[in-house]
Amino acid sequence: MGRLPKLLLKKIFMEVLEKNRLELVQESILNGMDCPQYRDMVHDYALTGKTTGEEQSEPRINFTQLNDRRMNRWDKTFKLPEETLQKLSKLDRELIFLVITESWCGDAAASLPVVNKIAESSSRISLKVVLRDENPELMEAFLTNGTQSIPKVIVLDGKNQEIVGEWGPRPQGAAEMVETCKIEHGKLTDACKQELQVWYNKDRGESTLKEIFELLALE
16 A cells, blocks of 8 residues: 555544544543632632642732632623623524633633623533643643643534634733733733733723634624
């Protein structure tokens, strides 16, 4: 038998890779927490001076406490527009949102409440949360520019068991801010992190909502 053409080999490789990604997503959904369970865990950690992950450092513990308050604030202030609710009512397939995150992640504190509000507003959408550091294989399968950036939202068609798409770790406008900061300073500085939170507060979740809806193709 002759050697397989390069295009065919590439096609086979991509099919195997996609199958592995799907299996990782399916397994993670089975083992994942629902959002209230995750939020209760973060709140308990905030109260007891802990954080998710093995690195129990003071900065990560402080961010966990801060993010607990931030998510509570987002829960109270973010509302889905009536137009959005009408679009969700027309959703004709079962979807599962799988979120990869950690309690100390500032971007997740701003986006998870928005994603969860979308899921809560449709009987056809469910949401599961898993921790990045406890799921290295899953994280490696959904890298962002080669990095383990979080949060990451993976959307699965529950009926067809197909990955619809993925989103994260932050909206485009925020991503551009982070990229500019890294170019200018070589890293994401504390000042840039504060500016990023100001951006999230001014945006009020609109960009995250818009981009998730584009992913779902809900016009």
